[in-house]
Amino acid sequence: MTFVTSLFRGALLLAFGIAGLRAALSDASANERAIRIDIDYARIVKIPQGASTLVIGNPLIADVTMLKNSQLMVITGKSFGTTNLIVLDKSGAQVGESIVTVVPAEDKVVVQRGPHRESVSCNPRCAKTVDLADDVNYMNGVIEAVKAHDSAASSTRR
Numbered sequence: 001m002t003f004v005t006s007l008f009r010g011a012l013l014l015a016f017g018i019a020g021l022r023a024a025l026s027d028a029s030a031n032e033r034a035i036r037i038d039i040d041y042a043r044i045v046k047i048p049q050g051a052s053t054l055v056i057g058n059p060l061i062a063d064v065t066m067l068k069n070s071q072l073m074v075i076t077g078k079s080f081g082t083t084n085l086i087v088l089d090k091s092g093a094q095v096g097e098s099i100v101t102v103v104p105a106e107d108k109v110v111v112q113r114g115p116h117r118e119s120v121s122c123n124p125r126c127a128k129t130v131d132l133a134d135d136v137n138y139m140n141g142v143i144e145a146v147k148a149h150d151s152a153a154s155s156t157r158r
Contacts, residue, residue: 033097033098033099034098034099034101035075035085035098035099035100035101036101036103037062037075037076037077037100037101037102037103038077038102038103038104038105038106039077039078039079039080039102039103039104039105039131039132040076040077040078040105041076041077041105042074042075042076042077043074043075043076044067044072044073044074045072045073045074045075045098046071046072047066047071047072047073047087047096048071048087048095048096049071049095050089050090050095051066051071051087051088051089051095051096052088052089052090053087053088053089053092054066054073054085054086054087054088055085055086055087055088056083056084056085056100057083057084057085057086058081058083059078060078060079060081061077061078061079061080061081061082061083061100061102062075062076062077062078062083062085062100062102063075063076063078064076064085075100077102077103078102079102079132080102080103080104080132081101081102082099082100082101082102083099083100084097084098084099084100085097085098085099085100104131105121107121107122107123108120108121108122108129108131109121109122109126110131110133115135116135116137116138117131117133117134117135117138118134118135118138119131119134128142128145129142130142130143
């Protein structure tokens with residue numbers, strides 16, 4: 001191998017290394033704007049200085065509430081999917097934007113019985129829960145059980 005070939009290979013490796021570093025840095029900045037949340041969970045997130053209005057692209061996917069007298073907001077995952085969140089200052093100028101992705105909770109297990117789907121939450125023991133894709137009859141049964149439990153608990157507190 002000649003000196004010129006070695007030098008050329010070194011320059012190529014350096015160029016690819018710099019390109020890879022730039023890609024990693026741009027991915028890092030993109031990830032700083034990405035918010036991932038489990039469905040049916042809430043997460044507290046800092047908002048940019050001067051924020052006064054929060055706009056969520058699709059309120060069926062996530063809900064957002066600004067906490068008073070702080071630079072914090074609460075994001076709640078409502079259904080699966082991805083939407084955007086825009087942060088505005090008092091004059092209406094945009095001071096931030098994030099991508100919000102709502103994903104299934106990691107502790108859920110799906111039981112498929114033919115066309116009927118049931119969800120259970122296992123942490124560490126399994127118990128019935130509801131998920132958006134569950135069979136309607138199964139979901140209604142679980143919701144009624146939760147209501148009965150809540151009603152019984154409320155009547156014992158009196």
